[in-house]
Amino acid sequence: MSTPEKRSNVIEIHWEHAISWSVLGVLSLLLGLLILRYGLYEMDLFSVRLDLTSLSWPLLAAAPLLFAYAVYRALASRQEPSYTALCSYCSHEMVFTEQPQDDFVCDECHRRVPVVEGKILEVTGVTCGFCGGLNYMSEKTQVLICEECDREIPLLDPETGEMRHVPKGFARVDDENLYELVLVDSGREREEVINSLQHMLALNRNQVKAMLDEMPVTLLTGINRRKAEMLSAQLESSGATAERRVIGETPAP
Ligand SMILES: [Zn+2]
Numbered sequence: 001m002s003t004p005e006k007r008s009n010v011i012e013i014h015w016e017h018a019i020s021w022s023v024l025g026v027l028s029l030l031l032g033l034l035i036l037r038y039g040l041y042e043m044d045l046f047s048v049r050l051d052l053t054s055l056s057w058p059l060l061a062a063a064p065l066l067f068a069y070a071v072y073r074a075l076a077s078r079q080e081p082s083y084t085a086l087c088s089y090c091s092h093e094m095v096f097t098e099q100p101q102d103d104f105v106c107d108e109c110h111r112r113v114p115v116v117e118g119k120i121l122e123v124t125g126v127t128c129g130f131c132g133g134l135n136y137m138s139e140k141t142q143v144l145i146c147e148e149c150d151r152e153i154p155l156l157d158p159e160t161g162e163m164r165h166v167p168k169g170f171a172r173v174d175d176e177n178l179y180e181l182v183l184v185d186s187g188r189e190r191e192e193v194i195n196s197l198q199h200m201l202a203l204n205r206n207q208v209k210a211m212l213d214e215m216p217v218t219l220l221t222g223i224n225r226r227k228a229e230m231l232s233a234q235l236e237s238s239g240a241t242a243e244r245r246v247i248g249e250t251p252a253p
């Protein structure tokens, strides 16, 4: 699928055509008139008569056709359909000639706006666990590179709980144990923690709130060390405290 055409570009092309065809129209009209006016030579000396005026007729006939085509292109530019799409990041309005079927780049924020089957996907904010920068992801995002520190932010698929893409350096699992992740303190930024938990666990707001009411609470269990580390880092960046516990071991008192 191709990226959608911006309406302004399509209109510009129409106008470029309209202008160049009308310039041709003017040229052929002028040339036709010139030949008509000066095309007849009579040289008395040799009694020769040279008549070029007949060459002017095709030119004069072509001129209105060229103009007509120019006008047609100019009018066609007005009839281009218009479809307005909002950038999911900055709400900038983009006008296309058809409903975008594929991702497009926003003119305003230069981010790639995700589109699936003609539907513009919502984006959600994700805080980078490394630098704390705010980033955005959609259902379509497989790999998320932090806009501020250029590091890859690990993404969990809310449906499977698996990593969507394993960043380099995250792949090595040097620990065969399975872990559970226990939230012990939600910190002061309760809202932020609720948001990250909603993303992390694919729960709704009320479910997350209910969990926070009975801390410590086991968020996930049976995950590997990398995942547990990554999630607890994410929670810590939202101000919460989470503990990784090896399953089967009781935490030291
Ligand atoms: Zn934008």
Ligand SMILES: [Zn+2]
Pocket (backbone or CB within 6 Å): 128, 129, 130, 131, 132, 133, 146, 147, 148, 149, 150, 151
């Ligand atoms: Zn970052």
